[in-house]
Amino acid sequence: MAPITRGFRGRRPEADAARVPPGQYVTHDFPVLAAGPTPHTPLADWSFELRGELDAPRSWSWQEFAALPTETITVDIHCVTKWSKLDTVWEGVSLDVLLEGVGTPARYVTAFSDGGYTTNLPLADLRGGRAWIALRYGGEPLEPEHGGPARLLVPHLYFWKSAKWVRGIELALEDRPGFWERYGYHDYGDPWREQRYQGD
Amino acid sequence: MRSIVLSAPGWPGHRAGQHVDVRLTAEDGYQAQRSYSVASPPGEPMLTLTVERLDDGEVSPYLVDELRVGDELELRGPIGGYFVWEAELGGPLMLIAGGSGVVPLRAILRHRAQIGSAVPARLLYSARSPAELIYREELERDGALDAGVAVWFTLTREQPADWSGYGRRVDDELLREVAWPADARPLVYLCGPNGFVEAVADRLVRLGHDAARIRIERFGASG
Numbered sequence: 001m002a003p004i005t006r007g008f009r010g011r012r013p014e015a016d017a018a019r020v021p022p023g024q025y026v027t028h029d030f031p032v033l034a035a036g037p038t039p040h041t042p043l044a045d046w047s048f049e050l051r052g053e054l055d056a057p058r059s060w061s062w063q064e065f066a067a068l069p070t071e072t073i074t075v076d077i078h079c080v081t082k083w084s085k086l087d088t089v090w091e092g093v094s095l096d097v098l099l100e101g102v103g104t105p106a107r108y109v110t111a112f113s114d115g116g117y118t119t120n121l122p123l124a125d126l127r128g129g130r131a132w133i134a135l136r137y138g139g140e141p142l143e144p145e146h147g148g149p150a151r152l153l154v155p156h157l158y159f160w161k162s163a164k165w166v167r168g169i170e171l172a173l174e175d176r177p178g179f180w181e182r183y184g185y186h187d188y189g190d191p192w193r194e195q196r197y198q199g200d
Numbered sequence: 201m202r203s204i205v206l207s208a209p210g211w212p213g214h215r216a217g218q219h220v221d222v223r224l225t226a227e228d229g230y231q232a233q234r235s236y237s238v239a240s241p242p243g244e245p246m247l248t249l250t251v252e253r254l255d256d257g258e259v260s261p262y263l264v265d266e267l268r269v270g271d272e273l274e275l276r277g278p279i280g281g282y283f284v285w286e287a288e289l290g291g292p293l294m295l296i297a298g299g300s301g302v303v304p305l306r307a308i309l310r311h312r313a314q315i316g317s318a319v320p321a322r323l324l325y326s327a328r329s330p331a332e333l334i335y336r337e338e339l340e341r342d343g344a345l346d347a348g349v350a351v352w353f354t355l356t357r358e359q360p361a362d363w364s365g366y367g368r369r370v371d372d373e374l375l376r377e378v379a380w381p382a383d384a385r386p387l388v389y390l391c392g393p394n395g396f397v398e399a400v401a402d403r404l405v406r407l408g409h410d411a412a413r414i415r416i417e418r419f420g421a422s423g
Contacts, residue, residue: 002231002274005224007266010232011258023223023233025258032394033418035282037401037411082233115411145398183281197279 019076020084021191027083030146035179038144039114039165046149048098048133049168052110055103059168062149068093070135075155077162078191089139090153092132098169099127106171110178111152114165118178120187121154121161123171130156133166158189158196201300201334202264203239203250206273214278216241216285216311217304217389217417220249221276224259234259237304237391237417238278241311247275250334252300283389283417285311291319291387294380296370296400298326298392301419305389306335309342309349322386323351324378326370326396329358352378370400375407382408391417 013026020026043062050058060068072091078084109126112118125131134153135142142148147164154161160180181187186195194200214220223233240248253264267273285293285308293312295305302325312321323343327333333353343351354366354374366374380386388404390397397418405411 001229002223002225003272004227005262005273006268006271008224008226008232008262010224010226010230012230023231025232031418032398034416036416037405037414038398039411081235145394180282184279 019086021078022194023196024078024082024084024191027085029083030085030088031079031081031083032145033079033081034164035117036115040144041114041149041165043149047167048150050098050102050171051168052171053104053106053173054171058098058102065093065133065150066135068097071132073132075153077155077159080158080160080185080189080196084191088137090132090134091136091139092134092150092153094129095126095131095133095169096129098133104171106173108172108175110170110172110176111161111163111166112168112170113163114167116179117163117165119152119161119163120175120178120181121157122175122188125154125157126169130154134162156190158186158191160185161189201250201252201332203248204263204267206247206249206275207245208247208275211247212278214238214242214247215281216308217283218278218280219304220247221279222249222259222263223274223276224262225274232258235279237307239303239307241307241314243314250300250303250306280417283391283415285387285389287315287317287319289387291321292380292384293319293321294386294388295321295323296326296379296388296390296392297323298396298400299328299332299419300334301390301392301396301417302334302339304391304417306339308389309339312349313342313346318348320348321350322378322380323349324354324370324374325351326354326356326392328356330355330360330363370396370403372403372407375400375403379404379407379409382410385410385413388414389417390414392419394418 046062048060076086132153152163152166219237236249239250251263254260342349359367
């Protein structure tokens with residue numbers, strides 16, 4: 001048991017505590033965090049790719065991507081910097097739609113973004129209705145600060161895995177640490193096991 | 201704002217710009233954790249955290265109002281491998297701070313001085329009022345005494361009568377006067393509240409700075 005901090009009372013969460021992973025607090029803001037400046041890729045230059053270890057690479061222009069079927073989902077999101085935001089509403093294309101019919105021996109992926117950001121995940125975590133390429137947040141087109149025009153959304157993992165400004169998924173046989181993972185953050189990042197940093 | 205000086209036996213050392221996670225535990229086991237930049241440079245015997253008190257915060261009011269000499273805190277760290285500077289990264293350095301974002305940049309300047317680095321460094325520090333400037337005398341001294349360091353302040357809401365610094369929000373003209381030109385390819389460290397960081401980063405990129413040489417730490421309003 002951790003040592004008691006003299007005189008600290010804290011503020012008990014008003015939300016259902018069962019929805020808040022260990023070490024997190026609920027925010028009603030939507031904080032913005034990033035390692036570098038916000039990219040602003042014109043939609044005419046935008047594409048989304050599936051590449052790497054798969055039968056045939058696939059690519060969608062913005063117009064093609066915007067024509068794909070989308071879902072609207074309400075999920076809780078958890079940032080490694082300790083804030084959680086409950087009941088966030090997104091609209092996006094499910095990775096199950098994008099991966100449908102893809103033949104691949106890959107077990108891992110790297111999501112890659114404008115500006116050079118990358119993050120790694122097991123391919124299985126993109127499947128089964130657990131991941132989307134999100135185009136809208138709160139009923140509006142996704143703002144650049146929050147990753148627009150499109151970001152990866154994988155709410156069951158810490159939110160650094162939900163790569164902003166995503167431009168594609170690279171499928172691989174091995175797990176390759178992405179940007180934050182190489183700086184000491186966890187390769188998997190399960191908020192319920194508090195997997196914030198390497199070794200957790 | 202309050203600077204807290206901690207003795208941390210077993211502290212593994214840190215790099216300038218990194219932060220720590222502080223965890224508080226109430227008697228019933230309830231815990232709260234937040235991150236704070238380390239204000240002291242590597243190699244000092246004690247760790248200094250400079251904490252801004254957020255009125256609606258949960259942890260910062262405790263650290264600023266309640267914590268007493270002799271109290272113990274649980275720390276985890278150092279955390280963060282990207283928003284760090286050490287000599288091998290070179291320069292020239294452009295440090296841009298909004299409010300309490302100056303804390304990790306101060307650690308970088310102290311480290312630079314400590315190692316006797318000749319990398320030229322410029323600091324632009326934006327705050328709303330003179331009362332909000334942290335480390336003011338120390339930074340003014342750096343600018344005055346170290347030929348390789350130049351420091352500019354801008355106060356955006358309230359300037360004292362005898363103020364000779366800037367008195368407005370950071371704009372392109374101010375950046376052209378103060379920041380290294382884009383072709384000097386500075387290594388930029390930008391830290392502060394989100395709105396400030398977003399606006400300044402955007403201006404720097406549009407002024408021709410390489411986005412890949414702009415490192416950002418945003419202080420979300422987490423308490």
